[in-house]
Amino acid sequence: MFSDRSNWNLSPNALSLLLQRKKSAGDIVFDLTESNPTRVGLDYDAETILAALAQPQSIVYQPDPRGLEEARQAIAAYYRDRGQRLEIDSILLTASTSEAYSILFKLLGNPKDEILIPRPGYPLLFYLACFESLQSIAYPLRYDVRKGWFIDMDVLPALITPNTKAIVLVNPNNPTGSYVKQQELAALDAVCRRHDLALIVDEVFSDFETAAAPDRVRTAVNRSGALTFVLNGLSKMVGLPQVKLGWIVVGGDPDLAKAALSRLEMMLDFYLSVATPVQHAAQRLLCGCKAIQRQMLARITTNGRFLAERVASDRQQPCAAPGRRLVCDHQDIRRGLRRRPRSATARARQYAGTSGLFLRIQQGGICGRQPVDPG
Numbered sequence: 001m002f003s004d005r006s007n008w009n010l011s012p013n014a015l016s017l018l019l020q021r022k023k024s025a026g027d028i029v030f031d032l033t034e035s036n037p038t039r040v041g042l043d044y045d046a047e048t049i050l051a052a053l054a055q056p057q058s059i060v061y062q063p064d065p066r067g068l069e070e071a072r073q074a075i076a077a078y079y080r081d082r083g084q085r086l087e088i089d090s091i092l093l094t095a096s097t098s099e100a101y102s103i104l105f106k107l108l109g110n111p112k113d114e115i116l117i118p119r120p121g122y123p124l125l126f127y128l129a130c131f132e133s134l135q136s137i138a139y140p141l142r143y144d145v146r147k148g149w150f151i152d153m154d155v156l157p158a159l160i161t162p163n164t165k166a167i168v169l170v171n172p173n174n175p176t177g178s179y180v181k182q183q184e185l186a187a188l189d190a191v192c193r194r195h196d197l198a199l200i201v202d203e204v205f206s207d208f209e210t211a212a213a214p215d216r217v218r219t220a221v222n223r224s225g226a227l228t229f230v231l232n233g234l235s236k237m238v239g240l241p242q243v244k245l246g247w248i249v250v251g252g253d254p255d256l257a258k259a260a261l262s263r264l265e266m267m268l269d270f271y272l273s274v275a276t277p278v279q280h281a282a283q284r285l286l287c288g289c290k291a292i293q294r295q296m297l298a299r300i301t302t303n304g305r306f307l308a309e310r311v312a313s314d315r316q317q318p319c320a321a322p323g324r325r326l327v328c329d330h331q332d333i334r335r336g337l338r339r340r341p342r343s344a345t346a347r348a349r350q351y352a353g354t355s356g357l358f359l360r361i362q363q364g365g366i367c368g369r370q371p372v373d374p375g
């Protein structure tokens with residue numbers, strides 16, 4: 001009766017089971033992973049937000065598959081403030097970044113084609129690809145105490161096959177918070193051009209810089225090179241996932257970008273999924289983004305400091321109790337990955353073999369040629 005793509009494992013993972021157990025036992029849980037910004041005590045300017053969403057022109061329905069010009073102008077102004085001049089014709093609106101991914105996967109892939117996604121990474125990517133009948137292949141981000149997180153550029157190209165269609169970058173990445181570096185983007189761009197792949201760059205967290213990173217890529221808009229799709233939206237930028245507005249900025253190779261834009265416009269016309277009120281509200285909501293971002297950054301900094309203190313105090317004690325494994329695992333991974341085979345294929349295989357180590361910190365997912373299943 002049902003499609004394979006909706007046949008997923010609905011059983012809760014070990015982390016949610018543990019959380020449920022702790023909550024029902026009445027334990028106090030400090031959930032540093034709470035991801036709903038409207039539930040963490042931020043001070044929203046409710047009056048301005050609600051007034052922006054209730055403008056009289058919203059009563060008129062005048063759909064444009066690319067999104068209303070007024071909203072695309074507001075988005076262009078957002079990039080202008082960050083030093084980037086964009087043609088509004090390169091901007092397409094979607095109801096969310098997740099929807100943007102789905103549309104792009106439909107644009108780029110035939111069933112069973114592959115996309116490369118980062119691991120550790122945002123688990124929803126696996127499902128979004130799966131709904132479009134694509135296979136997600138994880139490429140590894142590695143951690144070095146001095147350098148921090150980086151993309152393993154030996155392994156990534158070895159994962160490309162004739163079925164690969166795109167490389168997804170999440171910058172900064174969820175959950176590592178790490179940035180794509182300028183030289184990494186340049187190297188990936190060359191890989192994409194060599195293999196006719198598109199780059200999809202998710203920048204939903206790009207405004208949230210918690211530490212100075214001079215060599216980070218601030219945005220991938222306005223680049224020449226491989227066909228590039230930059231994704232962003234209001235969900236994180238203004239802390240309002242419920243207002244539902246995302247966008248795609250199409251760039252890179254001009255001929256490919258032009259062809260992509262006309263195909264995307266057609267696809268978006270079938271859905272017309274972006275509501276009118278949020279498009280009229282876009283300019284005012286974007287103007288208010290700094291106030292909410294300041295509060296979010298303060299929260300991230302406080303949570304980060306708390307975590308760092310806990311890790312430091314854990315390091316001073318042996319990690320004997322099961323509940324304290326997390327800190328040890330970080331060391332285990334480093335030890336496990338230090339023995340690096342020479343060939344890229346062997347290293348890709350090693351990543352597959354070290355899945356157990358990754359499993360411990362992120363409750364699912366492996367890196368290697370096997371399709372990813374966050375479980």
Ligand SMILES: Cc1ncc(COP(=O)(O)O)c(C=O)c1O
Pocket residue numbers: 096097098099122170173174202204232233234235236241245246
């Ligand atoms: C990296 C990343 N991209 C996209 C999204 C989804 O954004 P949206 O609410 O616009 O669909 C999230 C949500 O957590 C995310 O973490």
